[in-house]
Amino acid sequence: MHDHRHDIYLTDAGLETELLFLDGRDLPDFASFPLLDEPAGRERLVGYYRDFVALADGLGVGAVLETPTWRASADWGARLGVDAEALARLNADAVAVLREAVDAVRPSVDVVVSGNLGPRGDGYLVEQRMDVDEAAAYHRPQVEALAGAGADRIAVVTVTYAEEGAGVARAAAAVGVPVLVSFTVETDGRLPSGQPLADAVAQVDRLTDGYPTGYGVNCAHPDHVHDALDGLGDQAERVHLFRANASRMSHAELDEATELDDGDPLELGAQLADLRRRHPHLTTFGGCCGTDLRHVRAAGNALTGAAVGA
Incomplete structure (x- = not known):
């Protein structure tokens, strides 16, 4: 994924839920990329990412920034008239x-600029299933535009x-850009397709000759990933x-949900540090739905043993 400087x-964090619930913005289809075409929206995005770079720089850890393009692919674009x-x-x-x-x-730490893709369909459901070649096409x-x-990577x-x-990984391989594949898991630690995480990682590696630099899990609470991570076995080193x-x-x-459930940032930070102790192959931590700078700051403090600040 990177040169492991850190x-x-x-x-x-959870850009879309922050814009929707904290800013009160209308986000049709949960898409944040249209903000890029509004001067005030663009400024908001620059400020959002700047805060995370400054946080990582202050803690002396690396940063991974994901572009606000989770919905910026053809089918979603068509729905939004783009x-x-x-x-x-x-x-x-x-x-x-x-x-x-x-x-x-101007940080002194390593910052990875990651071109972010989302699924063609819903992020929580398996709707129309593509085969690998269809998904690559x-x-x-989007891979070509971002690369x-x-x-730095997709x-x-x-x-x-x-x-x-696997299709995204094949597209990235064809374009010649590194790629990370991150799955969502349900409360039982399995993918929405019902497949265990370890099997999904092994299948993508098999279909792509091991092309991804690594794998991840996102859009799940720490309580929901214990079984998935504990069950990784030989695949553990692939999940970062x-x-x-x-x-x-x-x-x-x-x-x-019509209201934001932002949980408890300090508790979440402590849980992420605990996951790191139990699963040292995890190197990269951050937020998804309902999180903002507070949660990632708490995670950074807990992971580095820094003083817990506000």
């Missing part, structure tokens, strides 16, 4: 926004079944990333 990397040309431009601009945030801080334009704009997150993750939800709610409950 033992710990912090990611950003054509292929505009999507390519917006994906490229998202990389520029992250670089702007990094330049504003669908995701390739062409200078993203990450596909909230993947619900193995073939889609965990982006936690603040809430213990299931995905079905989160989908229906």
